[in-house]
Amino acid sequence: VCIPDIMLSKVCCLGAGYVGGSTLSIIAHYCPEIQVTVVDTCDEQIKMWNSDTLPIYEPGLDEIVKLHRGKNLHFSSDIDKAIDEAEMIFISVNTPTKNWGLGKGRATDLTNLEAAARRIAKVSRQPKVIVEKSTVPVKAAETTSTILQFEAKSRRNISSLTITTNNNDNKLNEFVVLSNPEFLAEGTAVNDLCNPDRILIGGDSHSSSGKLAIEISINAISAICEQTSADIKEVSKAIGADHRIGPYFLNASLGFGGSCFRKDILSLMYISETLNLPEVASYCLNLHFINAFFTCIHIIIVFFSLKNIRDSPVIPLCNQLLQEQAELAIYDPKALHKQIESDLLINNNKDSFSQFVHICSTPEEAVTNAYAILICTDWKCFQEYDYAKFYRLMTKPARIFDGRIILNHKQLSQIGFIVEAIGIASESFTMNGYVE
Template structure:
């Protein structure tokens, strides 16, 4: 039974996720760690660095009871049985994959620190949005640098949070994805993490799979949502040329139960930090796998997101 959960990265994903785990699992000690003392200071104050409806109340209820925020990376790693990596994965601005591939330097830095200071066996969970096979990269780093007495299992557990509804998304998610190694130890680790989520999420919403499928599912989910926005914006151009009303067309199309009404509002394109980044990441993966036609398809989704395009 899990008694201690840690998270490296106190940003938009790590903080709320751990707050909800602490709320729903009062017997688990949850520690959120970040090397930025200003950010940790905010999490320990009355003005949190992240605004989400319902988050303040959860943090106030759990903070100092079974939810803690700290800059002590070593203690967080050593004390946690399950350790989330929830750091930023920006798009690369230099080198191979510039402008498209995800920069994993922060993820890899955390993996090296875990390997350096960990004591005992750990379940390391990639929570950041990462390219396919990133878990293998983390596992390779841990294996190359680990103490011979330590054992690690690396899981993929992508987040599906939307700004403004993150707490509801965590309390009542459509699904929880957990990917791991297809081995007895891998499935044991998957079941251990599943047991935490099962404290408040129905078992039929927890989907287990291999690591690569879990990693890719996050990118594809965002790509499909972005595709709908690009599609209705492309239709908007046709409407302007013919005198049709794109709002009425979207309403008619959205009434089809196979399609549904969500993400069919013509607009200036998709915003936020995820859709564009994840699509370009998917494009880069397709190019790396020598799938130029597939890469071009997803690149078109990215470039035709604006009605003015």
């Protein structure tokens, strides 16, 4: 790749979400000589990044942001100014699964990525290095390059503009488009950024998400590589460098969550179908269905917490229970109440929400008169609560569903709880004959 001979002093990121905000904060931390600006079209999101309550929770992130904010780390709504001044621009916009048109429910929606590329082309007045951080399918960098080329020509009347993605052109390039996929795990993002298993320039992260979902066959990825001129050895090496593919990420749980896991599997399905690889598409579809199986456990949720509520498997579980007219008392020490309400309101009307959903300020409030407790994340605080006290407050028989297998089940049974856990027969933990 021929990169313009520029002195890097200013970097910006389009998209102040989970990936953009955390990644650029770490860049600011390790590169104090570089001015880092994170911009977003959502003014509320920017206000939160500039406040004492960040829009996301990651251990250690709050301290890093507060240390550098206002010095070499800035959060702004002035997108054009940030684009114009930066020598390197990260694109970290939302790329959800399409919910309309061709590929609906499977293909990746690149609307936001394309809009970002058009805006960069419109505003830029000097050479830029464009880095795609968003989760994108194969060939997306070429799409971005094409948009930059034609938008720049039409808007700025440039007769000849060179855009490169991966060639040996030695001419000075106006834009260089690179792909630098993220491999962050929610709850350990700061550590993942500071101590990465690998850093990739180019390629895509779909195969890693597929392997994380359930040890996806390398033969499926191989077939896709053959159709797209990718090197299966390089892809295998990139996937294998991820520590999460080991035992740590193969523990049983409620199912895979996060915005990227789910949509990456769906995107792999769609890519496989468009490349006329129906067997591979079917394999990926099975991964999606396996995850869906775990989101339909019929117990009453009265208590849960999420690392990042976005696309969490708990959300469809809550919606399923609400359809059964279950009453939910929700306690989350980190997620914002507005965020919880927003995600649960997507498939529920306001009247039913206010009638059946209660967002609580303390765990004691949540468990009072409740029938069951559902643990949805492996935070240490959930291991340290006084469950004997909770038991006294609950309706009997009282149940605990351990969705992360982090609690002392024997001790809970001795207190009187009926304990159930993912992947473990409930009879092992029940007492007093309460077995269903």
